[in-house]
Amino acid sequence: MTAPIAALGRGTTRRVARVGALARFTLRIFGGWTTLTGGGRRVVRRVLLNQIWFTALQAVPIIIVLGGILSYLVISQAVRELGRLNATELIGTLIVVAIVRELGPLLTAIAVAGRSGTAIAAELATNTVMGEVRTLEGIGVDPFQYLVLPRFVAAVVSVTTLILLFDIVAVLAGLGAAATNGMSSARYFDIVLRSVSFRDVWLTLGKGAVFGAVIGIVPSFHGLGVRRGPTGVPVASSEAVLVSIVLIFIFSALFVAVLR
Amino acid sequence: MTAPLVLEDVALSGAKPATITLTVPPHRAIAVVGEAATGLDQLAPIILGLRRPASGRALVFGEEVGAMGRRAALAFRRRVGYVPEGDGLLQNLSLEDNIALPLQFAGDLSPRELHGRLRVVRAAFRLTNAGGLRPADADDEQRRRAAFARALVFDPSLVILAQPFDGIGTRAASELLDLARGGETVDGPRRTVFVTSQALAERLRARIEDHYRIVGGTLRPES
Numbered sequence: 001m002t003a004p005i006a007a008l009g010r011g012t013t014r015r016v017a018r019v020g021a022l023a024r025f026t027l028r029i030f031g032g033w034t035t036l037t038g039g040g041r042r043v044v045r046r047v048l049l050n051q052i053w054f055t056a057l058q059a060v061p062i063i064i065v066l067g068g069i070l071s072y073l074v075i076s077q078a079v080r081e082l083g084r085l086n087a088t089e090l091i092g093t094l095i096v097v098a099i100v101r102e103l104g105p106l107l108t109a110i111a112v113a114g115r116s117g118t119a120i121a122a123e124l125a126t127n128t129v130m131g132e133v134r135t136l137e138g139i140g141v142d143p144f145q146y147l148v149l150p151r152f153v154a155a156v157v158s159v160t161t162l163i164l165l166f167d168i169v170a171v172l173a174g175l176g177a178a179a180t181n182g183m184s185s186a187r188y189f190d191i192v193l194r195s196v197s198f199r200d201v202w203l204t205l206g207k208g209a210v211f212g213a214v215i216g217i218v219p220s221f222h223g224l225g226v227r228r229g230p231t232g233v234p235v236a237s238s239e240a241v242l243v244s245i246v247l248i249f250i251f252s253a254l255f256v257a258v259l260r
Numbered sequence: 261m262t263a264p265l266v267l268e269d270v271a272l273s274g275a276k277p278a279t280i281t282l283t284v285p286p287h288r289a290i291a292v293v294g295e296a297a298t299g300l301d302q303l304a305p306i307i308l309g310l311r312r313p314a315s316g317r318a319l320v321f322g323e324e325v326g327a328m329g330r331r332a333a334l335a336f337r338r339r340v341g342y343v344p345e346g347d348g349l350l351q352n353l354s355l356e357d358n359i360a361l362p363l364q365f366a367g368d369l370s371p372r373e374l375h376g377r378l379r380v381v382r383a384a385f386r387l388t389n390a391g392g393l394r395p396a397d398a399d400d401e402q403r404r405r406a407a408f409a410r411a412l413v414f415d416p417s418l419v420i421l422a423q424p425f426d427g428i429g430t431r432a433a434s435e436l437l438d439l440a441r442g443g444e445t446v447d448g449p450r451r452t453v454f455v456t457s458q459a460l461a462e463r464l465r466a467r468i469e470d471h472y473r474i475v476g477g478t479l480r481p482e483s
Contacts, residue, residue, distance in 0.1 A: 039364035135348030139362045140338035
């Protein structure tokens, strides 16, 4: 009779312990930053540049495609429908609120989580399974400094810049959609620029930093936590991406709830 | 003089578990041989504080690495050369970058000093032409040479070698063991070397002063 309650309690305890472990893991990343030597900084910088190359630069085409198509679809529909209601002024709000502030960060983060989050988790899980992480500790190299820190910083920088790129592409694609539906570019930019504020820019950058941190931390946590040999690598990767995407949605909702 | 390595009733876990008590005197090479079922592969990680023994403790230069804080343990391990089982090289780095990694993280060597040190190490371990290879593109011997070079790059006074000669010929193994031991010079004596292995070729045995075998769960000296 009490078995289901006991099972529920065990599950809850396990999840709470996991959250605690994730918090400790995050603190270790920041601790690793403060104790880097000059030589260590040079190595971390090199890994960081590699990670930015993979996470940001190689993702540019997909972000341009996503931002362009999404914006074109939304704005071309909106111009037509809002034009019928004589409310085309609202496309500025639509671009800024729906695309720049909400969908841009969300879709960019999901794309990066799917692409780079999987790669981070799989790579670190493989490092762990192959005994490389333990060897690093054995030769006096902190795996947090060498493996996690550059991936964390690269994810924050990459997601933030990719969100900005997404937004710029979305605004430009919106212009194309508006033009094909009879709106002049001067009027389009007038409406959009009147709707955008510095707060939107800061919110977008803030989301980029938070979502980037999630993508830097969660896949690293799952990758280094793998315990079941080679069969644990795909499990760690899929769990990492799933948890990252759920957390990105939760933080997105928190942004709306707290900073509206 | 403090013994570089002391094992006090260190309990290993396995199908035929063993308990190890041993004092390794300075400047000597010691080999512990035993079956995999005795848990022999756990010994090196326990010594370096990477794994907790079921009971007992390992002291390195009089200190228990496993009881240290994480950061202190990382710094302490740089005083010990370590060749892990299976070499432990990072697959996405070249052999030379693998050797350089602990040096770079340890301190503030300028790039010029670092390259100078690496040039000497590469030459000593006969990796001059193979330094740019990734581990997957190198042969077993080159990988093992790189693992030894990485372990000795700080010129430690104690070297822990876990199954270090698997997959390489006796001639190369002898050469690497000699490099690990270091020379008797006016600046200092030979290094203390602790080897764990499931078997050792006669030519290697001759280069090691003290031999022990795990029999019936305990350590017995061998002639």
